[in-house]
Amino acid sequence: MSQPDMVEISTSERAPLFWAEPVNPVELALDRPAELTGRRLAQGQLNGRPGPDQGYALALYEHLAGQVQALPTEQRADIQAGVVACAMAIAGRLGRAPILADLKVVLEHFGYLGGATSEQIRIRQDRFKGIAHNYQALRRMVAFTEMELNLQE
Numbered sequence: 001m002s003q004p005d006m007v008e009i010s011t012s013e014r015a016p017l018f019w020a021e022p023v024n025p026v027e028l029a030l031d032r033p034a035e036l037t038g039r040r041l042a043q044g045q046l047n048g049r050p051g052p053d054q055g056y057a058l059a060l061y062e063h064l065a066g067q068v069q070a071l072p073t074e075q076r077a078d079i080q081a082g083v084v085a086c087a088m089a090i091a092g093r094l095g096r097a098p099i100l101a102d103l104k105v106v107l108e109h110f111g112y113l114g115g116a117t118s119e120q121i122r123i124r125q126d127r128f129k130g131i132a133h134n135y136q137a138l139r140r141m142v143a144f145t146e147m148e149l150n151l152q153e
Contacts, residue, residue: 057091
């Protein structure tokens, strides 16, 4: 808390004035093991691109997991993997972290929040089957979903 101007402060109680020494910019260079330097990322079909934190999208999915209306033949792990991957693609295209609305868009697109049409059920049974354990199938599913949601570049 500041002190009024009329109150005297002894020399020993005064705070030292700010001062800084000259800094060598070479010494400030960061050495980060995960830094991507000197090489380009692999590009092309099914390679994907670095995106936002998947762990956060998985945490968001847990908020909606109780609302997911799946058929008895559908695996919860497949639904989670597909929905989270598609939500991550949406967030990555927009240059931000995933939000709850991204997951809701995907869940509604496939009819997992209720009122699914027979066409939605047929599509999601084809696309989601086994994708929790098949990376290429997961990437293809994300690409198809992006096209349907008009998110392609």
